[in-house]
Amino acid sequence: MIEFYLNDQPVSTNEPQASALLDFVRYHEHLTGTKIGCREGDCGACTVLVGELNADGQTVNYQSMTSCLTPLGNAHGKHIVTVEGINAAAGELTPVQKAIVDEGGSQCGFCTVGFVMSLTGHSLSDKPATEKSTIAAIDGNICRCTGYKSLERAAATLTAQLANRPTQNAVAWLSEQQYVPAYFQAMPAKLAALRTKNNGTQAAEVTEVPASNETAVSTSHRGHAQSQNGHTSRATNAFAHPLLGGGTDLLVQRLEELREQSVRLVFDQTGQRGIRQGVAGRMVLGAATTASHLLESDLMCNLLPQLPHYLKLVSSTPIRNMGTVAGNFINASPIGDLTIMFLALGAYITLADPAGNTRELALPDLYLGYKKLAKTPEEQVTEISFPTPFPRDHFNFEKVSKRTHLDIASVNSAAWLRMDGDSIQAARVSAGGVGPVPLYLARTSEFLVGRELTAETVAAANEVMQGEISPISDVRGTAEYKRLLLRQLLLAHFLKFAPSMTLGELI
Numbered sequence: 001m002i003e004f005y006l007n008d009q010p011v012s013t014n015e016p017q018a019s020a021l022l023d024f025v026r027y028h029e030h031l032t033g034t035k036i037g038c039r040e041g042d043c044g045a046c047t048v049l050v051g052e053l054n055a056d057g058q059t060v061n062y063q064s065m066t067s068c069l070t071p072l073g074n075a076h077g078k079h080i081v082t083v084e085g086i087n088a089a090a091g092e093l094t095p096v097q098k099a100i101v102d103e104g105g106s107q108c109g110f111c112t113v114g115f116v117m118s119l120t121g122h123s124l125s126d127k128p129a130t131e132k133s134t135i136a137a138i139d140g141n142i143c144r145c146t147g148y149k150s151l152e153r154a155a156a157t158l159t160a161q162l163a164n165r166p167t168q169n170a171v172a173w174l175s176e177q178q179y180v181p182a183y184f185q186a187m188p189a190k191l192a193a194l195r196t197k198n199n200g201t202q203a204a205e206v207t208e209v210p211a212s213n214e215t216a217v218s219t220s221h222r223g224h225a226q227s228q229n230g231h232t233s234r235a236t237n238a239f240a241h242p243l244l245g246g247g248t249d250l251l252v253q254r255l256e257e258l259r260e261q262s263v264r265l266v267f268d269q270t271g272q273r274g275i276r277q278g279v280a281g282r283m284v285l286g287a288a289t290t291a292s293h294l295l296e297s298d299l300m301c302n303l304l305p306q307l308p309h310y311l312k313l314v315s316s317t318p319i320r321n322m323g324t325v326a327g328n329f330i331n332a333s334p335i336g337d338l339t340i341m342f343l344a345l346g347a348y349i350t351l352a353d354p355a356g357n358t359r360e361l362a363l364p365d366l367y368l369g370y371k372k373l374a375k376t377p378e379e380q381v382t383e384i385s386f387p388t389p390f391p392r393d394h395f396n397f398e399k400v401s402k403r404t405h406l407d408i409a410s411v412n413s414a415a416w417l418r419m420d421g422d423s424i425q426a427a428r429v430s431a432g433g434v435g436p437v438p439l440y441l442a443r444t445s446e447f448l449v450g451r452e453l454t455a456e457t458v459a460a461a462n463e464v465m466q467g468e469i470s471p472i473s474d475v476r477g478t479a480e481y482k483r484l485l486l487r488q489l490l491l492a493h494f495l496k497f498a499p500s501m502t503l504g505e506l507i
Contacts, residue, residue: 353376429493
């Protein structure tokens with residue numbers, strides 16, 4: 001039984017756990033304000049808010065998610081909010097809706113609901129609102145009618161209004177200002193009661209399903225599988241009971257098939273989230289840690305100060321809220337953004353089988369060939385770890401795509417260096433889109449060790465790198481173009497690592 005709150009009403013259903021939340025909302029609950037658009041997490045027309053009780057038991061954290069890719073089972077124990085759930089009494093507009101109307105931000109209206117929900121979720125955030133953060137909140141929403149300047153003006157209006165939002169008891173203020181209805185103030189207690197009532201029964205139901213090959217979610221381009229490129233999410237052998245994380249991969253490709261199967265939900269599995277400092281100088285991530293968790297982690301951002309910039313290149317806010325790190329790895333896309341980053345960070349994964357046996361595998365060793373993994377169908381990724389970077393280590397991630405957000409990379413690359421005086425003590429370089437698997441460029445990395453950080457070293461490293469890659473021509477460019485792109489990304493890495501070096505020197 002799946003139990004949650006839908007707006008201000010409790011809901012219980014025996015619908016399949018792998019059903020799309022979008023379909024349940026529209027066809028079972030007849031809340032048609034949430035629109036059906038692309039069904040791939042791209043357009044944002046189906047955006048809803050997903051509220052989860054915080055560890056303090058007193059507050060709820062709301063995130064925007066695309067309901068077309070949200071497994072219904074992931075709503076268990078949470079507060080799901082559609083546009084009907086924020087509407088004010090007597091047909092009054094909320095401040096978010098009014099700002100959009102006043103600035104001419106809606107024409108056909110099809111996409112408007114998604115913008116309204118994303119901006120409402122931003123209003124519920126406990127972080128200060130800036131014009132930049134407000135606009136970033138709608139990076140997963142697309143409008144075909146008005147253009148975006150009117151929506152940017154609406155965002156500016158909203159930012160000015162939210163300057164008065166208190167840091168404490170913000171929901172009461174938001175309710176008073178009619179951003180959300182008054183019932184939001186009672187949701188922490190209601191979700192706490194629901195948690196107590198269920199007492200883990202949903203988790204028990206799920207874990208009775210035999211473990212299987214993990215093809216959980218990916219955040220490799222827009223946050224899901226490479227369906228536009230003819231790729232498939234079956235990374236090894238066929239399986240009967242797939243693991244399902246955030247849904248941003250499997251619900252794109254196999255929604256109807258999954259509805260007929262038993263699945264094992266891992267998105268809310270105990271111990272599968274979180275980022276911590278481990279032993280022996282290692283950082284450890286739970287397998288269901290999302291891209292948003294990385295983005296919001298002070299620990300990760302202190303280690304990698306530019307990480308927020310890199311992660312803003314990974315899909316969009318709603319998809320980052322859903323897509324898991326392990327899912328990105330297991331998707332096995334040759335251009336998975338998180339995979340490329342963690343290859344350069346020297347990541348290992350921990351695999352566990354149903355008997356509880358575990359083994360550790362270096363991330364590069366996971367990939368045997370295109371969509372072929374060095375794991376059994378029964379093994380599940382439980383943890384990811386990597387050596388803690390030193391404060392003076394260099395790390396950089398670069399991505400080339402047609403759009404900044406919500407797009408698959410043509411080529412992406414990451415690089416990590418540790419210096420010893422003027423020479424490179426250790427190096428790791430990775431690249432995506434230039435081979436059948438996410439590539440750890442072992443020969444290039446080894447070549448850099450012991451050499452000085454000079455233009456001559458970069459040029460010679462490029463020659464080694466070109467011998468390690470095997471790009472193919474496809475809709476994202478010719479093989480020759482991809483070779484050129486990777487060369488340019490290598491130059492970009494070293495321009496970041498050695499600011500005194502000029503592009504003229506490198507070219």
